[in-house]
Amino acid sequence: MATLRRxxxxxxxxxxxxxLVLVAVGAVGGIQTLLHxxxxxxxxxxxxxxLWITHDLSAIALGAGAFTFSAAVYLFRIKSLEPMARPAxxxxxxxxxxxxxxxxxxxxxxxxxxxxxxxxxVHSVLWEVTxxxxxxxxxxxxxxxxxxxxxxxxxxxxxxxxxxxxxHRATPILALLGMGLSLLHQSSLGATYGVLSGRxxxxxxxxxxxFILSAAAGGVGLTLWLTILTGKILHRRLxxxxxxxxxxxxxxYTVLAYLYIKLWDWAATSYYSHAPGTADAxxxxxxxxxxxxxxxxxxxxxxxxxxxxxLLVQRLRRDDRAMLVGLGLLVFGVIVNRxxxxxxxxxxxxxxxxxxxxxxxxxxxxPTWVELAVSAGIIGYAWLAFTLAVRYLRIYERPSxxxx
Amino acid sequence: xxKKPRPLLTxxxxxxxxxxxxxxxxxxxxxxxxxxxAEAMRGIGSQTHPASASGAPHQWRMxxxxxxxxxxxxxxxxxxxxxxxxxxxxxxxxxxxxxxENGVDFYMTRPCLHCQEAPCVKVCPVGATWVREDGIVAMxxxxxxxxxxxxxACPYDSRRFNWRTPANPNPHQPTWGEAEVERRPRGVVxxxxxxxxxxxxxxxxxxxxxxxxxxxxxxVVACPVGARAFGDALDPxxxxxxxxxxHATFRLREEFGTEPKVHYVHPERRTT
Numbered sequence: 001m002a003t004l005r006r007x008x009x010x011x012x013x014x015x016x017x018x019x020l021v022l023v024a025v026g027a028v029g030g031i032q033t034l035l036h037x038x039x040x041x042x043x044x045x046x047x048x049x050x051l052w053i054t055h056d057l058s059a060i061a062l063g064a065g066a067f068t069f070s071a072a073v074y075l076f077r078i079k080s081l082e083p084m085a086r087p088a089x090x091x092x093x094x095x096x097x098x099x100x101x102x103x104x105x106x107x108x109x110x111x112x113x114x115x116x117x118x119x120x121x122v123h124s125v126l127w128e129v130t131x132x133x134x135x136x137x138x139x140x141x142x143x144x145x146x147x148x149x150x151x152x153x154x155x156x157x158x159x160x161x162x163x164x165x166x167x168h169r170a171t172p173i174l175a176l177l178g179m180g181l182s183l184l185h186q187s188s189l190g191a192t193y194g195v196l197s198g199r200x201x202x203x204x205x206x207x208x209x210x211f212i213l214s215a216a217a218g219g220v221g222l223t224l225w226l227t228i229l230t231g232k233i234l235h236r237r238l239x240x241x242x243x244x245x246x247x248x249x250x251x252x253y254t255v256l257a258y259l260y261i262k263l264w265d266w267a268a269t270s271y272y273s274h275a276p277g278t279a280d281a282x283x284x285x286x287x288x289x290x291x292x293x294x295x296x297x298x299x300x301x302x303x304x305x306x307x308x309x310x311l312l313v314q315r316l317r318r319d320d321r322a323m324l325v326g327l328g329l330l331v332f333g334v335i336v337n338r339x340x341x342x343x344x345x346x347x348x349x350x351x352x353x354x355x356x357x358x359x360x361x362x363x364x365x366x367p368t369w370v371e372l373a374v375s376a377g378i379i380g381y382a383w384l385a386f387t388l389a390v391r392y393l394r395i396y397e398r399p400s401x402x403x404x
Numbered sequence: 405x406x407k408k409p410r411p412l413l414t415x416x417x418x419x420x421x422x423x424x425x426x427x428x429x430x431x432x433x434x435x436x437x438x439x440x441x442a443e444a445m446r447g448i449g450s451q452t453h454p455a456s457a458s459g460a461p462h463q464w465r466m467x468x469x470x471x472x473x474x475x476x477x478x479x480x481x482x483x484x485x486x487x488x489x490x491x492x493x494x495x496x497x498x499x500x501x502x503x504x505e506n507g508v509d510f511y512m513t514r515p516c517l518h519c520q521e522a523p524c525v526k527v528c529p530v531g532a533t534w535v536r537e538d539g540i541v542a543m544x545x546x547x548x549x550x551x552x553x554x555x556x557a558c559p560y561d562s563r564r565f566n567w568r569t570p571a572n573p574n575p576h577q578p579t580w581g582e583a584e585v586e587r588r589p590r591g592v593v594x595x596x597x598x599x600x601x602x603x604x605x606x607x608x609x610x611x612x613x614x615x616x617x618x619x620x621x622x623x624v625v626a627c628p629v630g631a632r633a634f635g636d637a638l639d640p641x642x643x644x645x646x647x648x649x650x651h652a653t654f655r656l657r658e659e660f661g662t663e664p665k666v667h668y669v670h671p672e673r674r675t676t
Contacts, residue, residue, distance in 0.1 A: 037590045038550075039568040045493070048552035048565060075418050108550015108565065108591030112530075115549050121531035126553050130529055172413035176421060198523055198559025198660050350559050350657070 012391070019384040026377005029370045033105045040370040046363030047346045051371045052106040055378065057189055057338040059098040060133065061211070062331060064219025066092020066140060067182035070175035083239040084247060086147060086395050088223045093140040094385045095219075098378045100137065105374060125191045132185030139178045142167055147393050187212040193341060200277020201285075202345040206265040213258040218334035221251045221307070225327035228320055230390055238396040245317060252311030255330065259304045281348035288362045289347060294340055303333015462538040463637040463665075464598055464613065466624070467647040468513060470671035472631035475501065475511030478580070482626030483515070485581035486599065490574040494564040496596035497623050510671035515623060516541060516562040516596035517656060517664035524554035524563060533593075539665050540598045548592040555593055559660050563595045581622060598634075599623075614643050637665075 007013060032040050043050050069088035072078045104110050116130040148154075149164030190211030193202040224247050231238045269278050285291040310316045310326030317323065347362050367375075389395055413421075483489070483497040499513040518541045519525075525533050525541060532547040533554060555563040569590040577583060585601055588594045599621035606612070606619020613619040614635025624632040635642030640649075647653075653667035 037568060038565075044567075045555065045561075045564055048555045074413075075415065077415065106551075108552070108593075109548065112547075112549045115530040115532075115547060119530040119532070119547055121528055123526050124529045124531075124553075126527060126551065127529035169412050172418065173421070176413075176418050180422070180425070192553075196523060196527075196557050198557065198657070198662070346556065349561070 012387075016384065016387065019380045019387070022376050022380025023384060024377075025373045026375075026380060029373030029377060030105055032370050033374065034110065038106075038108060040368060042366045042368045042371060044363070044365070046349060047343070047365035049106075049342055049346060050365050051367040051375055052102045053342050054335070054339045055375050056099045056102040056106070057342065058335045059095045059102065059378075059382075060186070060189060061215035061334055061338065062218050062222045063092040063095020063099070064182060064186055064212075064215035065221075065223035066095075066143070066219070067136075067175075067178045068216055068220050069223070070143070070171070071179040074172040074175035075179065080240075080243060080246070083243055083396070084223065084227070087227055087238075088220070089140065089143045090147070090386065090389050090393075090395055091223045091226060092219070093137075093144045094382050096133065096137045096140055097385075098382050099133065101378050101381070102374070125188050125195055129185045129188045129192060132181045132188070136178055136181040136185065139174050139181065143171065143174055143178070146171075147389075147395065151393060183212065186215045190341075193345060196345070198350055199281075199345045200275065200350070201281040201348065202341075203277075204265065204269065206261060207341070210258065210262055210265065213254060213261065214334050214337060217251055217254040217258055218331055220247060220254070221327045221330040221334075224248065224251065225324065225331060226386065227396070228323055228327070230396070232320065232324075244323075248311045248317050248323065251327070251330070252308055252317075255304055255308045255311065259300070259308065262300070262304075277350065280351045281344070284348045284351075284362050285344055291340065291344060294336055298336045299333050299340060302329050303336060304330070307333070461638060462607075462613075464518070464539050464603065465635070465637045465644045465648070465665045465667065466515065466598070466621070467633040467644055467651075467653060467667045467669065469631045469633075469647075469651070469669040469673075470510045470512070471669055471673040472629050473511045473513065473627075473671075474629055474631075475499070476628060478626040478628060479513055479623035479632060481576045481580040482622040483596070485574065485576040485579070486584050486622035487597070488574055488577075488583035488585060488587050490570055490572050490576075490587075494566075494570075494594075496562075496564070496594070504671055506672060508672050513623075514560065514562070514656070515621075515666060516598070517560055517662070517666045518598055520663035520665065521661060523557040523559065523660075523662060527553045527557045529553065538603075540600055540603070541595075542597065542600060543594060545588050545592045545594070550591040550593065552593060559657055559662065560664075563593050565593050566590050580626065584622075612642075 041050065041052075065088040069081060069085045072081050073085045104113055107113065116127055117134065121127050146164040146168035149161055149167075154160050154164070187208035190207035190209070193199075194204055194207030197203050224244065227238055228244070269275050270282060282291075307326040307330035310322050316326070343365065347365070349363060477499050480495060480497050480499045484492075484495060487496060489496055497513060497515040499511060501509065502512040503509050518535075518539060520535060520539065522533075522535055522541050525535055529551060530547050530549055532544045532549070534542060536542050550565065552565050555565055566588055567590075570587050574583070584599075585597075602619055602621060603613045606616060609619075611619035612635075614624070614633070617625050620634050624634045633643040633647045635644035637645055637648070639645060647669075648667060651669050651673065653669055655664045655667055
């Protein structure tokens with residue numbers, strides 16, 4: 001009994017306990033949604049997309065480390081980055097499963113989740129996204145499965161282990177497939193908004209590019225952040241220091257590229273010109289919401305400029321604590337960006353759109369407890385999966401040298 | 405003597421695979437252009453929901469004369485009764501007072517505009533909504549997954565999502581009509597159908613939509629001052645074609661490139 005009590009008081013047990021509570025809270029929210037439909041959310045006909053779509057977009061963006069590292073290691077054969085490939089695939093797998101959980105609850109008819117696979121509308125960017133996400137999730141499953149099957153637990157089924165090993169040998173092909181699918185849907189998620197001619201604040205070709213660049217930076221950034229954090233907790237360096245520095249610089253330059261296009265996007269549409277729809281929507285957003293604050297301070301300064309500084313200044317890059325702050329802010333910035341992108345176009349509907357503007361200048365949306373609970377539950381699941389994987393699988397050890 | 409193990413996939417192999425896949429994809433696109441093109445999508449819809457019984461081409465359009473409209477709201481209520489829309493927030497045909505820049509008061513009503521280049525149709529991931537050959541933007545409630553992308557894409561706010569099971573009695577029945585279509589279930593999107601059921605049934609009975617009341621959208625029939633006209637734009641003698649020929653009309657937000665099929669007569673039109 002005493003042993004059990006001591007065991008339960010261990011930090012890991014407390015952490016897992018907290019995560020299980022979060023998952024339970026999420027399950028309650030999920031059941032509420034399935035029973036009563038989307039009326040339990042704060043969504044409405046003016047703002048039909050909200051927290052869960054943000055959750056879904058962020059999870060997919062932050063899972064982008066998987067395709068980036070798989071491509072770097074298995075396709076471009078940058079051998080030195082190999083220690084990062086496994087954690088990246090794990091984070092990607094968790095990200096995509098999170099996104100699919102959120103999406104499943106967010107559609108009005110979860111019982112018809114399979115319809116996009118059967119009824120194709122090739123003209124819909126969302127159809128392309130759905131198909132790519134499903135296919136890429138299958139790729140991620142095949143990439144993660146060998147890591148799971150290596151566990152001594154599966155030693156009693158040698159055939160299963162051999163199958164896992166064979167699957168692992170196919171990793172380069174999976175990496176190629178994954179890169180193709182990811183390049184498609186990571187950008188198409190931006191195009192989901194970018195192609196809507198009726199909403200000026202979204203209607204621009206820069207959105208797909210901004211989405212894929214921020215996904216590459218954020219996805220790799222999150223993988224590195226988790227790696228450094230786990231290392232700090234375990235008092236061990238999990239990947240060679242040189243790898244950490246290389247990856248940091250890669251993320252830093254990607255952030256700079258993203259920042260460059262993002263600022264030009266702003267300057268071209270809102271500073272050097274007065275695009276009527278965009279200007280009108282921005283005016284209404286600035287008058288009624290903290291859009292300026294979240295865009296300039298949270299997204300640009302805290303989410304991009306500060307991380308870029310930390311990642312690219314050598315003295316700061318060599319400081320693990322500064323790195324944790326910088327990468328954490330970058331991940332935060334990507335999430336704020338997905339929220340701002342989704343909500344900005346919906347909160348400020350097209351000016352004089354009959355029915356919307358029956359006196360409505362800006363629509364409003366506040367997530368309900370059910371939405372927050374489900375999001376908390378999905379985040380709980382993500383941390384739970386990551387913690388258990390790091391604890392029981394060889395995520396951070398060098399894979400055995402049996403390449404033959 | 406040890407031989408360097410050959411990797412399962414060299415970079416060259418990878419590029420070859422990428423190239424082959426790309427070519428194959430491009431080829432597939434060309435091959436499937438037929439069955440998966442916009443025309444074919446419409447075809448799929450027409451099979452499940454026949455566009456017209458007679459087979460003759462039609463192009464249904466509506467004119468709303470804002471100078472004639474007296475703001476009685478009859479069209480709004482008739483629509484709610486006939487299409488069984490009990491929830492006031494989900495009206496397919498909305499009406500509200502407006503004022504022109506010159507200070508002339510008028511009453512704005514707006515059904516679905518049935519755009520030829522409908523943004524909602526392009527974005528639907530499952531093809532649950534499509535432009536029929538006769539121009540009507542139709543919905544398949546059995547296929548809709550409720551993702552609400554069409555609602556986000558529509559620049560006219562014409563679409564409504566069933567957030568809850570519509571269970572309450574319809575306050576507009578039977579005063580303004582009886583339900584002629586089934587209520588939609590929770591979780592799918594709905595919108596004005598141009599009273600497809602009336603148009604299609606009317607045609608099969610040899611009636612002329614826009615002229616015969618039973619074959620004409622409920623809102624047009626309900627209007628006491630004839631401010632709404634409906635009919636086949638391809639038929640020069642139809643009420644809608646005559647209206648379009650005799651009046652200057654405009655369409656909402658033409659700059660969006662959506663090509664709506666609902667035309668408006670300006671409220672400041674000089675009455676003769």
